Amino acid sequence: MNSEENKNSNRDEELVQEYVDNDSKTVNVGAGVRIEGRIDGAEVSDISGTMSGTINSSNINLKSSGIFNGDMSGSDITISGNVEGDINSDQYLIVNQSANIKGTIEYSSLQVSYGAKIQGIIRHKGSVHSYTPNLDPIEKEDKFENQPNDVEEDV
Numbered sequence: 001m002n003s004e005e006n007k008n009s010n011r012d013e014e015l016v017q018e019y020v021d022n023d024s025k026t027v028n029v030g031a032g033v034r035i036e037g038r039i040d041g042a043e044v045s046d047i048s049g050t051m052s053g054t055i056n057s058s059n060i061n062l063k064s065s066g067i068f069n070g071d072m073s074g075s076d077i078t079i080s081g082n083v084e085g086d087i088n089s090d091q092y093l094i095v096n097q098s099a100n101i102k103g104t105i106e107y108s109s110l111q112v113s114y115g116a117k118i119q120g121i122i123r124h125k126g127s128v129h130s131y132t133p134n135l136d137p138i139e140k141e142d143k144f145e146n147q148p149n150d151v152e153e154d155v
Contacts, residue, residue, distance in 0.1 A: 027057070031065050045074075047081070064098040090125075 025043040029035050033049035045057040047066040060074045066081035073088035080096040086104045087093065093107040097115040104121045112118070 029066075031063075062099075064096075 025041065027039055027042045027045045029045075029047045029049040029051055031048040034051075035049065036052045038053050039045055039051075039055040039057060042055075042057040044059045044061070045055055046061045046063065047068060048063040049065070050067040052069040054070050055068075055072045055074075057072075057074045058076070060072055060077045062068055062077075062079050062081045062083065064080040068081065068083045069085055071086045071088070072083070073090075075089070075091045077087060077089045077092070078094045078096065079087070079099040079101060081099065083099070083101045084103060087101065087106070089105075089107045089109075092109045093105065093111070095101065095110070095112045095116045095118065097113040099113075099116045099118075101117065102119045104123070105118070106123045106125055108125045110122070110124075
């Protein structure tokens with residue numbers, strides 16, 4: 001093997017090694033691409049095309065050209081396209097103006113932009129805090145004035 005062939009061989013090995021080490025757990029469904037099936041365990045999923053099935057990814061970003069039919073779950077989800085199915089967000093769900101959603105949404109934190117379309121059920125995850133209104137100061141005084149004295153003393 002001469003030195004030129006050796007350089008080319010080393011360069012090819014570096015390229016192969018670069019692809020092996022680049023395990024970013026990212027899924028991209030480009031515009032015009034149609035995919036059916038299941039994505040599970042991805043860190044980031046960007047969808048600009050059409051997907052039918054289920055997706056479980058930490059970060060899901062459905063672009064305005066994206067169409068999703070099925071069930072999606074993740075920590076941080078941003079919807080700008082069309083969804084028909086269930087959305088389950090463990091942390092943040094952002095619904096942008098161009099979004100059109102039909103289905104059930106479960107969220108911990110929700111942000112909906114003006115103009116977004118949502119049809120279905122929206123359900124908050126976690127505990128629901130009750131609200132007790134503060135009494136007006138005049139009402140407090142009335143309550144205490146109408147109560148009998150606790151103890152009377154004889155002198």
